[in-house]
Amino acid sequence: xxDKIAAQRNIRLARFLLDEARERVENGENQSxxxxxxxxxxxxxxxxxxxxxxxxxSKFIKERNQRMTIEAKSILERKGFKEFHKLTMNEHQWPASxxxxxxxxxxxxxxxxxxxxxxxxxxxxxxxxxQDTALRKQGKTLGDDPIKRYENLNITVINYFPKxxxxx
Numbered sequence: 001x002x003d004k005i006a007a008q009r010n011i012r013l014a015r016f017l018l019d020e021a022r023e024r025v026e027n028g029e030n031q032s033x034x035x036x037x038x039x040x041x042x043x044x045x046x047x048x049x050x051x052x053x054x055x056x057x058s059k060f061i062k063e064r065n066q067r068m069t070i071e072a073k074s075i076l077e078r079k080g081f082k083e084f085h086k087l088t089m090n091e092h093q094w095p096a097s098x099x100x101x102x103x104x105x106x107x108x109x110x111x112x113x114x115x116x117x118x119x120x121x122x123x124x125x126x127x128x129x130x131q132d133t134a135l136r137k138q139g140k141t142l143g144d145d146p147i148k149r150y151e152n153l154n155i156t157v158i159n160y161f162p163k164x165x166x167x168x
Contacts, residue, residue, distance in 0.1 A: 006046055009046070010046060010112075011112045011116070013039050013042060013043055014043065014112035014113075014115040014116050015112045016039065017036060017039060017100075017103055018103065018107050018111075018112060020036060021100075022108075024104070025104060031104050033096060033097045036096075036100050036103075037097060037100065040099050040100065040119070041092065043116060043119050044092055044120070044124050045090075045124060048061055048067075048090075048123065048124045058089075058090055059085055061090045061124065061126075062084070062088060062090060062162060063081075063161065063162055063163035064161055065125075065162065066158050066159070066160070066161060066162075067123055067124070067125050067157050068088070068125060068155070068156065068158065069125065069126070069128065069131060069155055069156070070154040070155075070156050071128050071131065071154070072084065072087075072088050072127055072128055073156055073158060075087055075088065075128070076162055077165075080165070081162055081163070081165055084162065087128055087129060088126050088127060088128055089126070089127060089128075089129050089132045090124050090125075090126055091124070091127050091131075093123065093124075093125055093146045093149060093150055094119070094121075094122040094146035094149075095144075095146075098146070099119065101144060102118075103115065121146075122146040125150075125153075127153065135149060
């Protein structure tokens with residue numbers, strides 16, 4: 001991956017998000033997260049999957065994501081990548097819709113660089129589908145706070161890429 005291209009792309013995307021928030025707020029337009037969710041996800045995915053576009057399949061991201069729950073790591077090591085892929089999800093600790101609310105509220109004080117830095121504080125995590133279901137059920141009580149959402153998850157960063165795991 002060309003880090004310079006990726007960084008420039010993320011700046012363009014972040015600038016677009018800030019401009020879009022400004023336009024919508026100042027013109028009294030719909031502030032839903034409609035089309036911006038995919039752009040927010042692409043910034044986070046680009047860091048994980050290592051391609052400049054940020055667009056990648058679930059499998060491609062899982063093959064490259066070193067951040068996962070302890071339970072997901074256990075599946076990978078015990079059952080191999082194929083079963084790991086079947087039983088896990090890529091999840092944004094800070095959901096895109098919550099990020100958009102944050103951008104709408106703070107666009108005046110954010111720079112593209114500051115927004116990217118904030119987004120990267122909460123990277124994409126691979127977790128079990130059951131863990132994702134539990135997070136969704138708790139969604140209303142946990143609110144938009146990414147730290148509260150993950151309080152009960154045991155996150156680890158492995159020192160290898162799942163794609164390199166030998167028991168695939």
